[in-house]
Amino acid sequence: MGDGALRPGVAAASILGGMFALGITDNFVPLIAETGSLWQFHMLRGVMALVLLGIVAGVGLGVIRPLSWRAVLGRSLFTATAMLIYFGCLSVLPIGVVVAGLFTAPLFVMLISVLFLGARVGVIRIAAVLAGFVGALLVIQPDPRALDPVAFLPVLAAVFYAVGAVVTRVWCAREGTVALTAGFFAVLTVVGAIGLLILPAGGPAGPEGFVLRGWVPNTPHLLFWTAVQAVGSIIGIGLIFRGYLLGEAGTVAVFEYSLLVFASFWAWVLWGQAVGPLALLGMVLIAGAGAVITRRTDTPVPVRAVKLPEEAP
Template structure:
């Protein structure tokens, strides 16, 4: 059992603060993507994040050594792949659209739970999945005459994140939050290192070249923004963990959709990015769909961080 008393109000504040932090830090990525490399960013940020988690574990906050290395590494493949796509898309798509795609993850969790795990769901949650699908189509707005596969990548990231959520439940139920976070960031660092070995150094200039660039000289400004991203991610995810300790999963998960608002607001404030009316309506439908699924599911998933496993007394 979890010994921390439930405090719904503080749980909501913690989740909102975590999403506020992530909404800001994700909007700092364009400072890196204009001249930097996606692969270099993930390698450097991953190493920084793991080092921070080692310090956190060293002062007695959690345990970084996993119970099962194979389970943690296997689970980490999926959310790390999702974040690789997520950050790559931030350089070419509005951040609100990218976040909305990632937040389709609860829809995929529900569908895969029914199709592959034999779980039974009611009409309400099935209708919520339909609403979420309509919302995703409104955000993507596919044009058969000029179909852009990149527009579907955030939804594919949501699909991969959903697999990671199911893997967390099945393989890593007894693992701690610090160990799971270290596995996630460590896997991203490995992905980044592999990318740097494959992608030639240098590459096209501008935001579109973020994914196509290999190793580039790291300026003081890039070091600063990567460090800000690493620290901001740890703070944001830490606040999300805290929220899941203080509140019921279904209740807490609803507040994660505030990221759609925070990310879109900061994208408008910092970069002048705007989202059209249909896309805004789609984002709203995705939020409604995820809210319904979360409130009617005992084990709601966290989209930007894993739920903290309960400790046995």
């Protein structure tokens, strides 16, 4: 992609549109969690997404076959694990806490790059990591007297996502968008099916049983909201990819942090989940830290997508 093709304004609008779509659809997960199964949700959503991606590839808008099956599978295992934790957390934690935890991923990308890839960082990025860590604590607000490990699970999701982001650059630099996305959803589909085989049918009632349930009846309610989530995810991710196609990664990646705003806004509108002053300050610190790290990294890695590889000359 040549410089003359860059359209930063349109790129920013695409990223914002993608985050707006994801901010809405991620808020619908509690509707699925009431009676649904995390594993059935991922299997059904994965099948729906793969069908849509097959159509996209069929009309010539991408190639679904990866150049390296092993590389795409390895990368997909990390990102799929991150999303399993992420969606599981959406059923029991406020979405603002979950999204903020996931958005600590750039901090871990930097740490992994330093520890395992020999990357060098300066004082500013070290300060950004510390600020992001403080921000995460302000959002989670752990009580030492009643420490709930579940509140830290979104940060664990960020660790897996960060590993996936690093190996995307190392293993999958020449892979296409459709192939990477299809690999991600294919792994989630298989993992979801395995979960259904292991866990007993039914399970505990309420959102707390979302992760523990096996197969449940496919009611029109569950199928509708699963389809909404699948379509919304494809639209959101598609807009994000388009943004990275039209703009420089280091610039447009900053706009991904709008998901913190959109997700929290829709959580307040739909569920009455208000963000307190300390949590809001924590989100600002996380977003600021991630933006600093992204802008000061040679090959920035966004949170919800991967940069589109440029075509070989």
